[in-house]
Amino acid sequence: MHLSQLMAKNDDRRGSWTPPIEPPGSVIVTTANESASNKQPANRAAVAPQSQARSEPALTATREQLPQTSGSEAALRQAIQQWSQAWSGQNMAPYLGMYASDFEPPKGLSRTSWVKQRTQRITSKKSIRHDIQNLTVQINANLATVRFTQIYQDERLRASDRKTMHWVWRQGQWQITRESTD
Structure with missing residues (x-):
């Protein structure tokens, strides 16, 4: 369930506001204006759209001013998509840039050998298609484990595997530290 759905559910309960339930590791950012707007007006339906329009820029500005000490699930999902797109596009600099400096290559390879x-x-491929299905994400502070079905296709091969990746939030971005294919 999305945050907006949870908030809408809470909006239906007139007179008793409760905060939405967030997944572990999530942060809810509010402003002073929002806490004052929690007082319910008599005709709430007429006032709600106006108050949302006024408070949204303040919320965005507040969010941008806060330093991110851990990565969000949305940022992680975006990083996974960027990794997949870089692979599909055969864009080596962005692809390799997703891997942390302490990434552990599989099969005992050195980092240099793995990059090569x-x-x-x-x-060497004419084209690559990489898709992700059934993505699950588990975040614990600045560490994350993601699992998904990976669909890979090039001009000679089509494969479907289960993949597990370990990510770390470091230097303001999610980075891959380990990966394995089942």
Whole structure:
């Protein structure tokens, strides 16, 4: 359920406001204007759209001013999409840039050997299609584990595998520290 759905559900309960239930690790940002607007007006339906329009810019500004000490699930999902798109687009700099400096390559490869191998495998293809399905995300502070079905296709191969990736929130971005394919 999205936050907007939870908030709408709470809006239906006239006279008793309760905060929406957020997943662990989520942060709800409010402003002084929002806490004052929690007092219910008599004709709430007529006032609500106006108060939302006024408070939204303040909420956005407040969110931008706060330093992010941990990455959000939305930021993680966006990073996963960027990783997949970089792979599909054979864009090696953004693709390799998603991997943390302490990334543990599989099969005991050194980082240098792994980069050389991945670059050769990816850039030698005429085209690549990479899709993600059934994505699940678990975040604990600045660490995350994601699992999904990976659909890979190039001019000679089509494969579907379960993939597990470990990410860390570091230097203001999500980075991959480990990955494995089942």
